[in-house]
Amino acid sequence: xxxxxxxxxxxxxxxxxxxxxxxxxxxxxxxxxxxxxxxxxxxxxxxxxxxxxxxxxxxxxxxxxxxxxxxxxxxxxxxxxxxxxxxxxxxxxxxxxxxxxxxxxxxxxxxxxxxxxxxxxxxxxxxxxxxxxxxxxxxxxxxxxxxxxxxxxxxxxxxxxxxxxxxxxxxxxxxxxxxxxxxxxxxxxxxxxxxxxxxxxxxxxxxxxxxxxxxxxxxxxxxxxxxxxxxxxxxxxxxxxxxxxxxxxxxxxxxxxxxxxxxxxxxxxxxxxxxxxxxxxxxxxxxxxxxxxxxxxxxxxxxxxxxxxxxxxxxxxxxxxxxxxxxxxxxxxxxxxxxxxxxxxxxxxxxxxxxxxxxxxxxxxxxxxxxxxxxxxxxxxxxxxxxxxxxxxxxxxxxxxxxxxx
Amino acid sequence: xxxxxxxxxxxxxxxxxxxxxxxxxxxxxxxxxxxxxxxxxxxxxxxxxxxxxxxxxxxxxxxxxxxxxxxxxxxxxxxxxxxxxxxxxxxxxxxxxxxxxxxxxxxxxxxxxxxxxxxxxxxxxxxxxxxxxxxxxxxxxxxxxxxxxxxxxxxxxxxxxxxxxxxxxxxxxxxxxxxxxxxxxxxxxxxxxxxxxxxxxxxxxxxxxxxxxxxxxxxxxxxxxxxxxxxxxxxxxxxxxxxxxxxxxxxxxxxxxxxxxxxxxxxxxxxxxxxxxxxxxxxxxxxxxxxxxxxxxxxxxxxxxxxxxxxxxxxxxxxxxxxxxxxxxxxxxxxxxxxxxxxxxxxxxxxxxxxxxxxxxxxxxxxxxxxxxxxxxxxxxxxxxxxxxxxxxxxxxxxxxxxxxx
Numbered sequence: 001x002x003x004x005x006x007x008x009x010x011x012x013x014x015x016x017x018x019x020x021x022x023x024x025x026x027x028x029x030x031x032x033x034x035x036x037x038x039x040x041x042x043x044x045x046x047x048x049x050x051x052x053x054x055x056x057x058x059x060x061x062x063x064x065x066x067x068x069x070x071x072x073x074x075x076x077x078x079x080x081x082x083x084x085x086x087x088x089x090x091x092x093x094x095x096x097x098x099x100x101x102x103x104x105x106x107x108x109x110x111x112x113x114x115x116x117x118x119x120x121x122x123x124x125x126x127x128x129x130x131x132x133x134x135x136x137x138x139x140x141x142x143x144x145x146x147x148x149x150x151x152x153x154x155x156x157x158x159x160x161x162x163x164x165x166x167x168x169x170x171x172x173x174x175x176x177x178x179x180x181x182x183x184x185x186x187x188x189x190x191x192x193x194x195x196x197x198x199x200x201x202x203x204x205x206x207x208x209x210x211x212x213x214x215x216x217x218x219x220x221x222x223x224x225x226x227x228x229x230x231x232x233x234x235x236x237x238x239x240x241x242x243x244x245x246x247x248x249x250x251x252x253x254x255x256x257x258x259x260x261x262x263x264x265x266x267x268x269x270x271x272x273x274x275x276x277x278x279x280x281x282x283x284x285x286x287x288x289x290x291x292x293x294x295x296x297x298x299x300x301x302x303x304x305x306x307x308x309x310x311x312x313x314x315x316x317x318x319x320x321x322x323x324x325x326x327x328x329x330x331x332x333x334x335x336x337x338x339x340x341x342x343x344x345x346x347x348x349x350x351x352x353x354x355x356x357x358x359x360x361x362x363x364x365x366x367x368x369x370x371x372x373x374x375x376x377x378x379x380x381x382x383x384x385x386x387x388x389x390x391x392x393x394x395x396x397x398x399x400x401x402x403x404x405x406x
Numbered sequence: 407x408x409x410x411x412x413x414x415x416x417x418x419x420x421x422x423x424x425x426x427x428x429x430x431x432x433x434x435x436x437x438x439x440x441x442x443x444x445x446x447x448x449x450x451x452x453x454x455x456x457x458x459x460x461x462x463x464x465x466x467x468x469x470x471x472x473x474x475x476x477x478x479x480x481x482x483x484x485x486x487x488x489x490x491x492x493x494x495x496x497x498x499x500x501x502x503x504x505x506x507x508x509x510x511x512x513x514x515x516x517x518x519x520x521x522x523x524x525x526x527x528x529x530x531x532x533x534x535x536x537x538x539x540x541x542x543x544x545x546x547x548x549x550x551x552x553x554x555x556x557x558x559x560x561x562x563x564x565x566x567x568x569x570x571x572x573x574x575x576x577x578x579x580x581x582x583x584x585x586x587x588x589x590x591x592x593x594x595x596x597x598x599x600x601x602x603x604x605x606x607x608x609x610x611x612x613x614x615x616x617x618x619x620x621x622x623x624x625x626x627x628x629x630x631x632x633x634x635x636x637x638x639x640x641x642x643x644x645x646x647x648x649x650x651x652x653x654x655x656x657x658x659x660x661x662x663x664x665x666x667x668x669x670x671x672x673x674x675x676x677x678x679x680x681x682x683x684x685x686x687x688x689x690x691x692x693x694x695x696x697x698x699x700x701x702x703x704x705x706x707x708x709x710x711x712x713x714x715x716x717x718x719x720x721x722x723x724x725x726x727x728x729x730x731x732x733x734x735x736x737x738x739x740x741x742x743x744x745x746x747x748x749x750x751x752x753x754x755x756x757x758x759x760x761x762x763x764x765x766x767x768x769x770x771x772x773x774x775x776x777x778x779x780x781x782x783x784x785x786x787x788x789x790x791x792x793x794x795x796x797x798x799x800x801x802x803x804x805x806x807x808x809x810x811x812x
Binding site for chain 1: 422425426447456459460462463464465467470471472473474478481482484485486488489490492493499500503504549550
C-alpha cells in the first residue's frame with residue numbers, strides 16, 4: 001500500500017468549517033487507496049493565545065510547563081479532525097506525538113527528535129484507519145511532553161514520512177513555492193520543483209512557505225516533500241534532492257526580507273581574535289546575527305558591519321557600545337531602515353555573470369547596494385528598505401522568471 | 407510529613423487572576439509544612455466550549471476522541487497553576503492523570519478508576535515539589551486518555567487522597583454544606599460536619615456542592631473530605647464517617663430540587679413482573695428514573711407513578727405510551743410542574759415523629775403532598791413546583807435549623 005503523510009497547518013484548521021473541508025480532502029486520499037497519516041497544527045491563533053495566558057500568570061514560564069500547555073493545542077486539533085473524518089464515515093483515530101512513537105530529548109520548547117517508533121502507527125494503518133497525529137510534540141525519556149519548537153509540525157510530518165518510508169505533503173495557505181512573492185511581483189510563477197538547498201535559501205530569506213528545519217530533515221532522509229494549498233486543487237511544488245540538468249545553473253527565485261537592521265563598528269583594530277571578541281558577547285545576549293561583512297584593512301583598522309532583526313536593535317546597541325569601548329573601535333552606527341534581496345539557484349554563485357547581472361540590474365533601477373554577501377546557491381544584497389520591492393521586481397524581470405514553465 | 411490533596415474547581419481557576427490567588431493559598435499550605443498534591447479542573451467554561459466546538463464538527467463524536475479533546479482543558483489548567491506557583495518561588499510540577507498513575511477502564515467519557523500507582527507522586531513529593539495533577543482523566547491499558555465523567559475532578563482528588571493516605575480538601579465557590587440553600591433560606595447555617603450518607607442525600611437531592619461519586623469513594627476508603635471556599639478563609643464542612651452521638655437522630659438539612667416531572671400510569675394490571683415491563687424499556691431508552699411509587703392494588707389494577715427530569719418528559723412520553731399499550735394500562739398522565747423537598751439526617755426515617763412533623767408542617771403551610779418516598783436517612787415529598795421554596799423555608803423553621811451551632 002502506498003503511504004502518505006499529510007500536514008495541515010494552523011490556518012488550514014482554524015475553524016470547524018475548515019476542519020470539515022480538510023477532512024474531506026483527507027478522505028479522498030484514503031478512498032483512492034493510500035494509507036494516510038495526518039499531522040495537524042493547533043487551530044488558528046490557539047498557540048499565541050495560550051502563550052499570552054501563560055505570560056499573564058508568569059512572565060518567565062518554565063519551558064517544561066509551557067510544553068504541557070502548548071501541546072494541548074495540537075491535541076485538540078487532532079481529536080477534532082478525527083471527529084470530522086468520522087462524520088464522513090471514515091475510520092480514523094487521533095494519536096498524541098508520544099503515542100505515535102516520537103521520542104525527543106529533554107530540551108523543552110526546542111527539543112530534538114531522537115527516534116520514532118512506528119509500531120502503533122503501523123498497527124493502526126493495518127486496521128485501515130486514517131491516523132491523525134498531534135504535531136509539534138513528542139515524549140522525553142521521563143515520559144514528559146516536549147515540543148520541538150515553532151514550525152515543528154512541518155518537521156513532525158517529514159520525520160514520520162522518513163520513519164514510515166512514506167511520501168510527504170505539506171498543505172498550507174499558499175499554492176507552492178514561487179519565483180518571488182506574488183504580492184510583490186504579480187507575474188511571479190509557481191515552481192514545479194525545487195532542490196532542498198534552494199528551498200532553504202528561499203525559506204530562510206523570507207519566503208515563509210515551510211520551516212527550514214523540516215527541509216533539512218527532508219534533505220538528510222531524501223524525502224520528497226510536496227508543498228500545496230490546503231483547499232485548492234492546484235498542483236504544488238515538489239521539494240526534492242535531484243536537480244535536473246536544466247534546473248542546474250539557473251536563477252530559481254528572488255527572496256526578500258524587510259526585517260533587516262544594520263550595525264557598523266567603525267575603525268576596529270585589525271588583529272587576530274577581534275571577530276570573536278565582537279560576536280561572543282552578542283551570542284551571550286542571545287542576539288541572532290545574520291549577514292556579517294568585514295572590509296579589507298586600512299591603517300590596521302577595519303570597518304565591520306552585521307545585520308540583525310529590527311526588533312533586536314534596541315537590545316543590541318548597549319551590548320555593541322560596550323564591545324566598541326572594550327576593543328577600542330571608534331564609532332557605532334545603526335540603521336534600522338534596511339532590507340535584503342537575494343537571487344537563489346544552485347550553481348549561480350560559481351557561474352559567471354549572475355552576480356554582475358544582479359548588480360547591474362539594481363544599479364539601473366537606481367538602487368544603492370550597501371552590503372553584498374554570497375553563499376553556494378545565493379547572492380544577497382542589503383539595500384535600503386524602501387528599495388526592496390523595486391529590487392525584487394527588477395530582478396524578477398532581469399532573470400526572466402515570468403517565463404518559467406508551470 | 408502530613409499530606410493533603412486539594413482540589414480546585416473550574417470557577418476557582420477561571421481567569422489568570424484567580425489562578426494566581428489560588429496559587430498563593432496552595433503555597434501557604436506548603437510553607438506550613440504539608441506535602442501538597444493539587445487537582446485542578448478546566449478553566450471556567452473551557453469544557454463546555456470544547457463540547458460545542460466538537461458538536462459543530464460532528465453531532466455524535468466518538469467517546470474516545472471526546473476524551474482526547476476534553477482532557478486538554480484540565481491539562482492546560484495544571485500547567486498554568488504550576489506557572490503561578492513558580493512565579494511565587496515555589497517548587498512545583500504539573501502531571502497528567504496518567505503521569506500521576508491513574509489507570510482507568512476503557513469506558514471513555516465515564517471511565518471507572520481501576521488503580522492508582524503513586525510512584526511518581528511520591529518521588530516528586532520527596533523532591534519537595536508541589537504537584538498539580540490534571541483532574542478528570544487517566545490512562546487506559548492501551549495508553550489512551552480516558553475521562554472519568556463530569557464531577558470527575560472531585561473523584562480524582564478523593565482517589566489520590568486514598569492512594570496517598572492524605573487528607574482531602576475540596577475548594578469550591580460555596581463555603582461548605584448548609585442546612586438548606588442560603589438563597590432560599592436566608593438564615594440557613596453552615597454545618598461543621600456531616601456524614602457521607604447525609605452528604606449524598608443532600609448532594610443528590612439538589613445541593614450541588616460536591617459530586618456524589620466522590621463522596622461515595624470517600625466513604626469506601628474512609629477519607630475525610632473538607633469542603634470549603636476557594637478564596638475566603640472561612641472554615642468549611644468536614645464530610646466524614648463517624649457520626650457523633652449528638653449528630654445522630656437529628657435533621658441535618660433540607661434539600662430541594664425543582665427539576666422534577668411526574669408521570670403516572672393509571673390502572674396498571676397488578677401482576678408479577680409488571681414493574682420490569684415498565685422500567686426496562688425506560689432504561690433502554692437511557693431515561694433516568696428517580697422516585698417510583700406504586701399504590702396498593704385495587705380490583706387487580708394499580709396506579710404507578712415515577713419522577714424524571716423535566717427535560718426528559720418529551721423523550722419519555724412516547725416510550726411510556728407504548729408501554730401502556732403493551733401492558734394494558736388505562737391512561738398516562740404527565741405533570742411537569744413538580745418539585746421535591748427532603749429532610750435529611752441519619753436515623754430520622756426510623757425514629758418516630760420526623761415524618762409526622764414534616765407532613766404536619768407542609769399541611770399547615772397549605773402545601774399539597776403528591777408523593778412520599780423515604781430512604782434510611784431521608785424523607786422526601788414531591789410537591790407542586792411553586793410550593794417548593796415555601797416548603798423548604800417552613801421545614802427549616804420547623805426543625806429549628808437556624809439554631810445549628812456554627
